[in-house]
Amino acid sequence: MLLLALLALLLWFLAGNTARNMAQRGIQSGFDFLLQPAGFEIGEGLFGFEASQAYWLAFLTGLGNTLRTALAGIVLATGLGTLLGVGRFSRSALLRSLCSAYVELFRNIPLLLQLLMWYLLLAEALPPFDAPAQLGLLTLSKNGLAWQTTPETEPLFALSPEFLALTLGLSLYTAAFIAEVVRAGIAAVPRGQSEAAAALGLSRRQTLRRVVLPQALRVIIPPLTNQYLNLTKNSSLAVAIGYPDVVSIANTAINQTGRAVECLVIVMAIYLCLSLTTSLLMNGYNARVALKER
Numbered sequence: 668m669l670l671l672a673l674l675a676l677l678l679w680f681l682a683g684n685t686a687r688n689m690a691q692r693g694i695q696s697g698f699d700f701l702l703q704p705a706g707f708e709i710g711e712g713l714f715g716f717e718a719s720q721a722y723w724l725a726f727l728t729g730l731g732n733t734l735r736t737a738l739a740g741i742v743l744a745t746g747l748g749t750l751l752g753v754g755r756f757s758r759s760a761l762l763r764s765l766c767s768a769y770v771e772l773f774r775n776i777p778l779l780l781q782l783l784m785w786y787l788l789l790a791e792a793l794p795p796f797d798a799p800a801q802l803g804l805l806t807l808s809k810n811g812l813a814w815q816t817t818p819e820t821e822p823l824f825a826l827s828p829e830f831l832a833l834t835l836g837l838s839l840y841t842a843a844f845i846a847e848v849v850r851a852g853i854a855a856v857p858r859g860q861s862e863a864a865a866a867l868g869l870s871r872r873q874t875l876r877r878v879v880l881p882q883a884l885r886v887i888i889p890p891l892t893n894q895y896l897n898l899t900k901n902s903s904l905a906v907a908i909g910y911p912d913v914v915s916i917a918n919t920a921i922n923q924t925g926r927a928v929e930c931l932v933i934v935m936a937i938y939l940c941l942s943l944t945t946s947l948l949m950n951g952y953n954a955r956v957a958l959k960e961r
Contacts, residue, residue, distance in 0.1 A: 685928060698933075700924045701726075707919055709911050711827050722920055729916035730937055736833055736912065737899045737941070743838035744845055744898060745891075751842060752849025753875065766846065773843035779904055781840055786832035786908040793828065829910035833902065841898045848890045852883035884956050892949040896942050903938070913937055 690696075701723040709716040713731040716724060754766035773781070856879050864874040905912040917930040924930075 696926070696929065698926075698929055700920075700926050700929070703924075705920070706923060709916070711830065711911055722924075725916050725920065726913060726933060726937075729911060729913035732830075732910065733899075733902055733905075733912045733937075733941075736830065736837065736902045736905065736910070739834045740837040740841065740898050740902070741895055743834065744841035744894070747838065747842035748845025748894075749849050751846035752853065755846070755850045756853060770843045770846050773840055774847075778836065778840050778901055779907060782832060782836040782904055782908055785836045786828065789828045789832050827910070829905070829908050832908055833905050833910050837898055837901060840901075841894055844894050844897075845891065848887055848894065849883070851890075852887035853879055855886045856882045885953075888949065888953040888956065892946060892953070895945050895949065899941050899945060900938060 702721050704719050705716075705722050705725045706718050707725075708718050709725065709728050711732065712728040713735065714728070716728045751766045751769060754762050757763050757766075860878055860882065861874055864878045869877065902912060903914045906915045906918060909915075913934055917934045921927045921930045
C-alpha cells in the first residue's frame with residue numbers, strides 16, 4: 668500500500684508539473700480536440716474514415732486495426748507455435764532439427780527488422796497494380812490481397828501489404844516463443860503418463876492428443892498469456908511499416924494538434940485495457956482447466 672501511495676503521489680506531482688509548464692509556454696491542453704474534425708483520411712480500417720470525422724473516431728479506427736492484427740496474429744502464432752513445439756518431440760531427427768532451427772532463428776532476430784524484411788519482400792515480390800495475379804476469386808498485387816467479384820465493383824474484402832507484413836512478422840516471431848512454451852509444457856508431463864497410455868493400446872498420436880496435451884495445457888496457459896500480451900504490445904511497431912494502427916493515428920494527431928501528452932495518454936490507456944482484458948480472459952480460462960482438488 669505504501670508503494671502504491673508513493674506511486675500515486677509521484678504521478679500527481681508529474682501531472683501537475685507538466686500542466687504548469689505547458690501553461691507557462693502557452694501550450695493548450697485537454698481532450699476537447701477529440702471532437703474536432705481530424706483533417707486526414709485513413710486508408711484501411713474495419714469501417715471507412717473521412718477527413719471530416721472527429722479525432723475520437725480516428726482513434727477508434729486505429730484501435731480496430733490494432734485489434735484485427737492482434738487477433739489474427741494470436742490465432743496464427745498459436746497454431747504454428749503448437750506444431751513447432753510438438754515437432755520438437757518428433758522421432759525424425761530432421762524434423763526436430765528444423766523446428767529447433769526455426770525457434771533459434773526467429774527468436775534471435777529483432778522483431779522490427781523482421782517486420783521491415785517482410786514488408787520489403789512483399790513490396791518487391793508482389794505483382795504490379797495493373798497486372799494482379801488471379802488466385803481464383805482472389806487477386807494479389809502490390810495493393811494486397813483482395814476478393815474481387817468483378818473488375819467493375821469494389822472488393823468484398825482487401826488485405827493491404829502492410830497488414831500482411833505485420834501479421835506475418837508478428838505471427839512468425841511469436842510462434843518461436845510459443846513453441847518453447849509448448850515444448851516445456853509437454854516435457855513437464857511425467858513420462859509414466861505416456862507409458863501408461865501405450866500400455867492401454869493408444870497410438871502415439873492418440874496419446875499426445877488425449878493424454879499429454881490436456882495435462883500440458885495447465886502448464887502452458889500462464890506463459891502463453893505472456894506471449895499474447897507481448898504480441899499485442901508489439902503490434903505498436905506497425906508504425907514502422909505504415910500500417911494505420913492506434914500508434915500511427917496518435918502520431919498524426921500529435922503533429923496536427925500538438926496535444927502530445929493527451930495522445931500518449933490515450934494510447935497508453937488503450938494498451939493497458941487490451942492487456943488487462945487479455946489477462947482476465949486467459950486467467951479465467953486457466954481457472955477452468957486447472958486441476959481441481961477434492
